[in-house]
Amino acid sequence: xxxxxxxxxxxxxxxxxxxxxxxxxxxxxxxxxxxxxxxxxxxxxxxxxxxxxxxxxxxxxxxxxxxxxxxxxxxxxxxxxxxxxxxxxxxxxxxxxxxxxxxxxxxxxxxxxxxxxxxxxxxxxxxxxxxxxxxxxxxxxxxxxxxxxxxxxxxxxxxxxxxxxxxxxx
Numbered sequence: 505x506x507x508x509x510x511x512x513x514x515x516x517x518x519x520x521x522x523x524x525x526x527x528x529x530x531x532x533x534x535x536x537x538x539x540x541x542x543x544x545x546x547x548x549x550x551x552x553x554x555x556x557x558x559x560x561x562x563x564x565x566x567x568x569x570x571x572x573x574x575x576x577x578x579x580x581x582x583x584x585x586x587x588x589x590x591x592x593x594x595x596x597x598x599x600x601x602x603x604x605x606x607x608x609x610x611x612x613x614x615x616x617x618x619x620x621x622x623x624x625x626x627x628x629x630x631x632x633x634x635x636x637x638x639x640x641x642x643x644x645x646x647x648x649x650x651x652x653x654x655x656x657x658x659x660x661x662x663x664x665x666x667x668x669x670x671x672x673x674x
Contacts, residue, residue: 505530531584535563544570549582551647553621554638560585560622561641584645585638588617590625591650591661598625604653625651632668639672646672 508518509527522528531549532542543550544567554560568578590602602625603614610617617623624634635646650665652658 529582531582533586535559537566540566541570543567544572544578544581545574545576547581549584549645551584551586551645553586555619555622557637557641560638560643564642582644583642584647585622585643586647586649587622587624587635587638588649588651589623589631589634589665590652591628591631591665592625593627595626595630598627601625601653602651605651608653623651628664628668631665632672635669636672 506527507513508516509522510525511518529548531551532539532547533551533553534543535552535554540550540563550564550567552560552563554563564583567581567583571578571581588602588606590598590605592598592601599614602618602623606612606614606617606623614623614625622638624631626634635648638646646669648665648669650658650661652661
């Protein structure tokens with residue numbers, strides 16, 4: 505794609521042309537040794553589902569080390585994270601919402617998916633701490649997926665979530 509975006513393919517005139525010279529940034533959303541190596545050597549950003557902040561931090565170190573070995577500036581690779589969370593005033597209610605959402609979306613219990621990807625069910629306070637741990641681990645961009653089994657109260661929860669997430673961006 506990058507060759508197409510740069511106009512390097514003979515006989516191909518890509519229209520519309522990308523707004524950014526060389527095309528949009530490409531982020532890799534994966535983990536594992538080979539993928540971390542590729543994120544550091546070929547991609548513009550890294551956005552994994554790291555199940556804990558410690559795993560995220562270790563992955564980010566591996567991405568940056570791969571970039572350095574390849575002669576790239578590791579600071580040019582954007583570190584991001586994709587987080588799934590259920591939010592409620594009561595932790596048990598949040599856990600039920602999370603489980604119902606994950607079962608509907610993936611067809612497996614919430615605790616199974618929580619072992620594979622960054623997941624949290626809790627109160628506003630615990631959610632803020634959880635997100636902050638990923639920011640402290642190096643995430644500069646945070647994508648939040650609100651796990652709610654229905655759209656009832658979704659708007660209110662989104663506002664509350666943004667209220668705790670925005671201050672972490674500073």
